[in-house]
Amino acid sequence: MKCPFCGNAETQVVETRVAEDGESIRRRRQCAHCEKRFTTYERPDVAFPAVVKKDGRRVEYDRGRLLGSMKLALRKRPVSTEQVDRAVERIEEKLLNMGVREIASSAVGELVMRELKKLDKVAYVRFASVYRSFEDVRDFTALIKTDI
Template sequence: MHCPFCAHTETQVVDTRVADDGGFVRRRRQCGHCAKRFTTYERPDVSFPSIVKKDGRRVAFERAKLQGSLDLALRKRPVSTEQIDSAIERIEEKLLATGAREVASARLGELVMRELKKLDKVAYVRFASVYRSFEDIDEFRALVDEVRR
């Protein structure tokens, strides 16, 4: 690690702390040359697969978009943020476990619906009704009947 003050290459880690959410490690370092201290952050570098949309476009996976979709489906539902975060982590783990460089948006949608079905039936129906683009009330009724079983 280069010192940001003098660019010397020898620095020493003085203190290490894991963030509250465990998402990164904070390290306090001291330069062996100028003795100034600075902070570095260590985060895991994972490469999520690209998402292939229905029209063939490829977009980068964005956790924020996934979070937004779940938040919208779960609005005013009795589900904690911890449960939502866990669902997102499970979806991300499944995406990474595929080992694929690209994943169809339909596959991602199915993963989301599976997690929502476990979390909250109403949120599942909300998400599925938009995701599956129902054409008539009978398709919606079939989904509700499926959930009731």
Template sequence: MKCPFCGHLDTQVAETRVAEDGGFIRRRRRCGACGKRFTTYEKPEINFPVVVKKDGRRTEYVAAKLRGSFAIALRKRPVSTAQVDAAIERIEEQLLSLGLRELASSRIGELVMRELKKLDQVAYIRYASVYRSFEDIDEFKTLVDEVRR
């Protein structure tokens, strides 16, 4: 590991700890040349499938976009950040378990709708109205009737 202070390549691990949740490893290192200490973090590299948009464009999966969709749908709704984090984690686990290299954006949208339906009915209807591009009030009524059942 290269020292961030002097650039020397010879550093030694002084201490190693696993995070409480086991998601990463924290290492304290010491530079052999300048003697300064610094911390590094190791975590597994995860490759999500490439997202194929409706128009055929391909883009990388971006977790921030998923979180943004939840934030918009859940705006001013009584849902905790922990609940949103858990929902996003479930979606990402499903994306990874599929083992696909490419995935249609519509499939991700359906996963989001399923999670929102569990979290908050109003947020579910908000998201569905945009996602399904409702044209008139009858489509809203049909969705609301579906949620009430």
């Protein structure tokens, strides 16, 4: 494991424990060169379904992309990182439990919207406005009247 601060390949595990979610291992590591500490997580390597984009392209599921889009919607909102992580884990669990090899990006977007609606209404509306390509204020009004 390379140190994220200096790039040195020599790091040592200082502490290991099961993460709060119970699904991963949390390790505190320390760099042998710069002596800075950082945290890594080990998760089981599972096969998520391929995501089929609107134009028909198939791409690998990317947790970072999902997390990034949720964080963008939640920017400057009072939602903790732990809450976001748990929401992403719930989405991933649903994706795995579907037992499909491919899933439409629109279905993934709907899962994200459901989780954001539970976390923060403003983030939900932000995400929905981009995801559903709102054209004007009437689209926002319709969403708020029907969904919130």
